[in-house]
Amino acid sequence: MTETQQNLRIRVRGLEKSFGDRHVLRGIDFDSPAGTSTVVLGASGSGKSTLLRSLNALEVPERGSVAIGEVEIDFAGLPAGRAGRKKTGELRAQSGMVFQAHNLFPHRTVVENVVEGPVVAQRRPREEAVADARALLEQVGLGDRGDTYPFELSGGQQQRVGIARALALKPKVVLFDEPTSALDPELVGEVLAVITDLASQGWTTVIVTHEIRFARQVADQVLFLDDGVIVERGTSDEVIGDPQQDRTRRFLSRILDVG
Template identity: 65%
Template sequence: MTEDVTDYRVQAEGVEKAFGENKVLKGVSFSVARGTATTIIGPSGSGKTTLLRALAALDVPDAGVIRVGDQEIDFAKPVAKDKLRAYRAQSGFVFQGHNLFPHKTVLENITEGPVIVQKRPKAEAEADALALLEQVGLAAKRDQYPFELSGGQQQRVGIARALALKPKVVLFDEPTSALDPELVGEVLSVIRDLAVEGWTLVIVTHEIQFAKQVSDQVLFTDQGIILEQGPPAAVIGDPQEERTQQFLNRILNPL
């Protein structure tokens, strides 16, 4: 992959992924600059979540070169387990459905990765976790279990858990789609703050107004390709592709 003078936290070239006969990603290429927020929008089945999971190698791509942080992999070639492990450690993933350990407290959920995976001292991991809980407004919930929290609170714990790994990029898979409408705002507010603080974010979302407000870059995906990309004023405010126009009109002007 050709290096660029800009400090990119993510660079993807020609990423492909199929599930059986269904080719979900068809040669996707894009870059994410350090300290910026990129949102991925598009219709259901367009490949948004698969692209995000491919960046984290949760779904290992069939082909393409991806660099995340200081780790680069050519997925068309066999990948050693230790190389894949180092690559995955570059990103933190916030799942759509929280994915918290139900038998662990909020504090234990956040410190699990740093202590078990990264082998950091427990006291250091707990201090970082408490600071993150303060940041997401849940310091008082440290000893509670996931079932004692609202959906929005669980998602904020999920965000703190991803940040605790000190990743080079944080990946969000539709972080509000499983929430009741009244809880959406509290999660989007936390993500908005992270963008302001300079975290590098890639967010799959159906919240178009949020994407417009928080994004430095918007990718519109359709049928496994990036059909349109650029700043939100262009992609959302003045889309050039007919498919993008149709999608946004349906979302922003429902019957």
């Protein structure tokens, strides 16, 4: 493995995914160096969320490969049964996922929600996991809310708990699937501020979002997807500031006009 390859936290080659006769991903290739933020843009149905979910094998492509650090899956050669589940589990353990809906356990406190994964899935000592959880809640601006319940929090606060829950697993990368789409507009900013702070700390992130101004601020790399293909890629200044493809220009014009 070359020095350049070692610096690639995420490496994706030839991803193909279909649902029935609908071809959703059509040969996706991209790299994300360690410590960078990749933002994925595109209209609804373009394959953004399927791509993100393929990075941790929540969706299993028919062909192609995903590597996060030293863990790699060639999906075409994925074995059936227990061996295949073990392999996808190894890949999934490399990332933390923040979904559109925060899906917190309503009958457990905020701290209990954050420690669930480390204690149950990773079998870490509970005392250690609780200490880490409280530190992470402090990091996302909720240090005083650890002993409250989700119903006592706003939607933005609940999503920030979701971010702390993903970080508690000590992942190599963090994946965000439109993390503000379910929030009231006035709550979006507080969640985006936390994600921006994570990016500035050197976390490797992949973010699916429609928040174009946020994307321009946080992205080291922008991928624009259309019909399962990366139509345009580059820095945020290149793809958002000076897009070369007509499809990208039309998308950005429509989104920015709505904004």
